Amino acid sequence: MVVVNVELGEKVKNPDVFWSKLRHQLLVVKSLELPQGVRGPIVNSDFGDTEALVIGIESDQASFAQLKQYAQKLEDNLRTIPAVSKIKRVGDQQQEIVVSSNSEKLSQYGVDMQQVVKLLQSQNTIGATGSIETQTQNAPLYTSGYYTKENEIANQIVGASKSGALVRLGDIATIQRDYAEPTSKITVNGHKTLILTVQMHEGNNIVDFGKTVDGKIAETMKLFPGDVKLTSIVNQPQVVNHNVSHFIDEFFLAIFSVVIVVILLLPFRIASVAAMAIPMTVAVTFALMHAFGIELHQVSLAALIVVLGMVVDDAIVIADNYVELLDAGVERWTAAWRSASDLVVPVLAATVTIIASFMPMVLLTGSVGEFINALPWTVAIALASSFIVAMVLTPLLCYVFIKKGLHDPNSEAGPKKTSLLDRMQNGYNAALDWAIHHPKLTIGLSLSTIVLAGLLYTRGVRQKFFPAAERNQFVVELWMPTSTSLDKTEMAIKKVEKLVQADKRVTSFATFVGTSAPRFYYNFSPEVPVSNYAQILVNTSDEHTTEALSDELQEKVETLIPEGRPQIKLLQQGQPLKAPVEVRIIGDDLNRLKSIGQQIEGIVKKAPGSALVRNDFGEDYYGISIQLKDEASRLGFTTSSISQLIYTGFSGAPITTLYEGNNAVDVVFRLDKQNRETTEDLGNTYLSSPITNGRVPLRQIADLMPQWQTGRIMHRNGVRTLTVQSETSKGVLPAELLKTIRPAIDQIQLPAGYRIEYGGEYANKQETFSQMITVLVISLVLIFFILLFQFRNLKEATIVMLTIPLSLFGALFGLYITSNNFGFTAFVGLISLSGIVVRNAIILVDHTNELMRHGMDIRTAAIESGKRRLRPIFLTATAAAIGVLPMIMSGSPMWSPLASVIAVGVLWSMVMALLTVPVLYINWVKPADKKDILTTQPQPISHEV
Numbered sequence: 001m002v003v004v005n006v007e008l009g010e011k012v013k014n015p016d017v018f019w020s021k022l023r024h025q026l027l028v029v030k031s032l033e034l035p036q037g038v039r040g041p042i043v044n045s046d047f048g049d050t051e052a053l054v055i056g057i058e059s060d061q062a063s064f065a066q067l068k069q070y071a072q073k074l075e076d077n078l079r080t081i082p083a084v085s086k087i088k089r090v091g092d093q094q095q096e097i098v099v100s101s102n103s104e105k106l107s108q109y110g111v112d113m114q115q116v117v118k119l120l121q122s123q124n125t126i127g128a129t130g131s132i133e134t135q136t137q138n139a140p141l142y143t144s145g146y147y148t149k150e151n152e153i154a155n156q157i158v159g160a161s162k163s164g165a166l167v168r169l170g171d172i173a174t175i176q177r178d179y180a181e182p183t184s185k186i187t188v189n190g191h192k193t194l195i196l197t198v199q200m201h202e203g204n205n206i207v208d209f210g211k212t213v214d215g216k217i218a219e220t221m222k223l224f225p226g227d228v229k230l231t232s233i234v235n236q237p238q239v240v241n242h243n244v245s246h247f248i249d250e251f252f253l254a255i256f257s258v259v260i261v262v263i264l265l266l267p268f269r270i271a272s273v274a275a276m277a278i279p280m281t282v283a284v285t286f287a288l289m290h291a292f293g294i295e296l297h298q299v300s301l302a303a304l305i306v307v308l309g310m311v312v313d314d315a316i317v318i319a320d321n322y323v324e325l326l327d328a329g330v331e332r333w334t335a336a337w338r339s340a341s342d343l344v345v346p347v348l349a350a351t352v353t354i355i356a357s358f359m360p361m362v363l364l365t366g367s368v369g370e371f372i373n374a375l376p377w378t379v380a381i382a383l384a385s386s387f388i389v390a391m392v393l394t395p396l397l398c399y400v401f402i403k404k405g406l407h408d409p410n411s412e413a414g415p416k417k418t419s420l421l422d423r424m425q426n427g428y429n430a431a432l433d434w435a436i437h438h439p440k441l442t443i444g445l446s447l448s449t450i451v452l453a454g455l456l457y458t459r460g461v462r463q464k465f466f467p468a469a470e471r472n473q474f475v476v477e478l479w480m481p482t483s484t485s486l487d488k489t490e491m492a493i494k495k496v497e498k499l500v501q502a503d504k505r506v507t508s509f510a511t512f513v514g515t516s517a518p519r520f521y522y523n524f525s526p527e528v529p530v531s532n533y534a535q536i537l538v539n540t541s542d543e544h545t546t547e548a549l550s551d552e553l554q555e556k557v558e559t560l561i562p563e564g565r566p567q568i569k570l571l572q573q574g575q576p577l578k579a580p581v582e583v584r585i586i587g588d589d590l591n592r593l594k595s596i597g598q599q600i601e602g603i604v605k606k607a608p609g610s611a612l613v614r615n616d617f618g619e620d621y622y623g624i625s626i627q628l629k630d631e632a633s634r635l636g637f638t639t640s641s642i643s644q645l646i647y648t649g650f651s652g653a654p655i656t657t658l659y660e661g662n663n664a665v666d667v668v669f670r671l672d673k674q675n676r677e678t679t680e681d682l683g684n685t686y687l688s689s690p691i692t693n694g695r696v697p698l699r700q701i702a703d704l705m706p707q708w709q710t711g712r713i714m715h716r717n718g719v720r721t722l723t724v725q726s727e728t729s730k731g732v733l734p735a736e737l738l739k740t741i742r743p744a745i746d747q748i749q750l751p752a753g754y755r756i757e758y759g760g761e762y763a764n765k766q767e768t769f770s771q772m773i774t775v776l777v778i779s780l781v782l783i784f785f786i787l788l789f790q791f792r793n794l795k796e797a798t799i800v801m802l803t804i805p806l807s808l809f810g811a812l813f814g815l816y817i818t819s820n821n822f823g824f825t826a827f828v829g830l831i832s833l834s835g836i837v838v839r840n841a842i843i844l845v846d847h848t849n850e851l852m853r854h855g856m857d858i859r860t861a862a863i864e865s866g867k868r869r870l871r872p873i874f875l876t877a878t879a880a881a882i883g884v885l886p887m888i889m890s891g892s893p894m895w896s897p898l899a900s901v902i903a904v905g906v907l908w909s910m911v912m913a914l915l916t917v918p919v920l921y922i923n924w925v926k927p928a929d930k931k932d933i934l935t936t937q938p939q940p941i942s943h944e945v
Contacts, residue, residue, distance in 0.1 A: 053197070064192075084200065095665050096180045124657070206236060207244070234518075304378060306832065308883040320871060349787075353786050353787070357783060368824065436863060473538065478534040482618045482712075489534050493511060516535045523572050574768075574824065577760055579727060586719055596754065637689065682704065683698055683699035775831060802920065820897040845865075885899070888903060
């Protein structure tokens with residue numbers, strides 16, 4: 001058997017057209033180039049489809065025929081649901097009628113095996129018989145010799161004995177109805193099972209879909225006997241509902257946290273006005289997401305949580321400006337409209353900058369791009385909504401609810417109450433004065449944090465590109481030696497099944513022998529059916545139990561099946577992987593590939609942290625070569641005729657079909673079981689000579705030669721490739737193991753024409769990180785041009801851009817203190833952070849320019865800008881950090897790194913911006929750079945910004 005996996009390039013926009021062309025071309029190849037007898041080729045273009053539900057129909061009392069009837073009833077009910085896309089049946093055991101005999105009996109009656117096969121085929125053929133024309137009409141003719149019952153097959157005359165007596169098939173063979181010898185076996189919770197898989201049409205609500213299916217299942221259950229049980233092995237609607245509910249809890253907790261922080265740091269009325277922006281923005285965002293067809297799932301909800309602290313930023317800045325205008329004695333209505341109009345340019349620039357940092361993520365391709373695509377769109381919609389709310393609603397709310405500023409000039413003199421913001425303001429004023437007087441030291445310390453960030457990345461933060469999925473499921477895989485029988489593989493996996501069944505944390509499990517579970521998860525790749533493979537899909541009580549139980553089981557199963565290779569696998573995020581660490585040897589000669597592979601396996605096995613080291617060629621297996629002698633040719637035997645007869649006798653070939661109503665039952669001819677078990681049976685098989693009609697044993701015309709064969713031969717892009725694969729032991733990450741083994745592997749002297757490549761997580765990381773770097777560069781370029789457009793000054797744009805590398809230490813320190821790994825979502829956090837951190841610098845630089853327009857010099861304007869903008873910058877940074885705090889506290893290995901990068905990165909960048917930006921501005925921007933502002937007539941200084 002040959003299996004070719006085809007992965008389409010990103011430029012293929014219509015895969016269905018490609019698959020259709022591929023099918024057509026393969027049919028042409030089959031008819032023109034492939035030898036006769038080849039089955040297939042078969043194109044499975046549905047391989048990537050993911051099942052919404054996998055339902056087990058289990059009963060130990062019912063036969064497979066009865067289970068099939070129950071499955072058909074359930075299928076009929078489920079097909080009435082409009083959202084159902086496909087329904088497939090898995091594990092169905094087909095009935096067949098087996099005609100079995102032995103060579104001695106056939107020889108005794110003078111009947112040839114091939115003669116029996118041809119006779120049964122011709123007797124059971126239905127063909128056109130014609131008609132008789134009478135004077136009045138045409139009378140069609142029918143033949144009715146085809147079989148409808150087993151006894152008709154038994155009564156079929158197949159020859160005559162030497163005495164002239166008729167020989168019927170029942171005289172020389174046993175006719176028995178049975179189930180076909182299974183190529184795979186499936187059980188659920190240890191019981192006999194037939195499985196139904198259900199897929200959903202795209203665009204439907206999967207949670208509602210699950211409820212509808214549950215209703216149909218409940219209706220169908222009433223038609224089944226009491227011993228039949230339906231078990232949902234995979235229930236994607238429940239998983240989605242659980243994940244969405246969990247994210248919604250975090251979402252509302254984030255809203256509550258942000259509101260509390262704003263209320264604690266600001267007077268109640270001001271805080272209430274700013275906090276009102278959150279529900280209004282969320283409502284507008286949900287409406288726009290629905291209009292644009294963006295579904296509510298874990299990625300879009302994660303985007304909302306990430307952006308939640310930012311949507312209140314614009315409202316805080318507007319409300320803060322309104323209060324400052326009131327403190328300056330501006331009339332309330334004027335202060336309301338000026339609070340927004342005076343800040344429309346810097347707030348818009350800051351909002352567009354953040355959107356620009358997220359939006360290039362839509363350029364990511366592949367499964368990673370498909371996974372993350374909703375995040376930038378959701379962020380863009382939410383931030384655009386927050387800008388509109390801040391510009392329109394917040395000034396109106398300020399006018400209605402805020403009657404006076406923080407420092408009312410009409411209030412009576414008295415002891416002033418010092419607030420937290422006042423204490424922070426005093427501390428910042430002192431720190432800023434010190435930084436202004438020590439500019440070189442301040443800039444040097446700031447730049448040194450970039451070096452510290454590099455050290456933290458290489459020494460302090462561990463790297464794992466994608467974490468395990470947060471699901472209450474894991475998989476137990478078992479590989480037995482190549483060519484192991486299905487029964488022996490089943491006996492081995494039953495040992496693991498007993499361990500699983502005895503654990504109370506397991507809610508259900510399904511065992512697949514000779515095959516694997518259907519594709520129920522986007523990262524899960526089913527194995528090609530082989531007799532030496534088995535798998536158990538385990539459902540646990542919750543996702544927290546999964547990792548602990550899987551670790552315990554791995555320790556137990558390692559010694560349970562010494563002749564096999566059992567492995568516990570957690571479901572992963574990101575691209576599908578055969579193993580986290582892969583070393584690929586590419587070349588032509590099989591023996592040379594195996595030799596190099598053995599060297600590399602030895603290196604990997606000695607490395608600390610490696611586990612379950614193997615190669616994908618598998619073990620060599622034992623086979624028997626049938627080599628024809630000269631005597632065979634003299635008697636008229638050919639390789640083709642002998643292979644066909646041996647295949648029919650030992651494996652059994654469907655020779656005809658018996659129809660029972662709508663059900664088709666194959667009729668299979670083969671030798672008795674006791675006559676096809678050993679090589680001696682093979683040698684004693686009698687064959688009829690096409691020339692003499694005499695019967696001779698196979699051993700007389702052929703030599704039976706034992707031979708070792710390569711287990712599997714793998715190719716990548718058409719070139720032979722042997723891949724050494726390794727898992728990692730607990731506590732060791734794939735990147736760390738690869739770093740350990742690469743120096744030794746690089747020292748191997750390879751022959752000409754051979755090369756080594758690295759796959760696994762490393763290859764996925766290289767492929768995706770190259771795209772991520774492109775996204776980051778595009779984000780930085782967009783941000784830079786937005787800054788140039790706003791300030792029209794290269795120095796000012798550069799000062800703002802410098803805040804991005806200055807935030808790196810905080811981002812990586814956030815990963816370090818939360819013990820999160822640097823991976824895909826952490827990188828997404830860095831890209832996002834590049835837009836978020838420049839907001840503070842934009843506010844500072846814009847306010848500095850505004851103060852210079854009103855007569856201040858560069859030094860005074862930079863200092864006053866920092867002092868006056870401390871409050872809104874601190875509030876917005878704190879809100880952004882607190883907004884993602886619930887995501888950090890959840891401990892999610894997928895989303896906690898993203899939140900950690902943003903939370904600590906934003907707070908650190910706030911410190912860097914407030915201390916470094918004024919110092920850089922004073923020392924870099926000269927009066928000649930701002931002559932257009934400084935030469936204008938001084939105007940009264942106001943507090944509109």
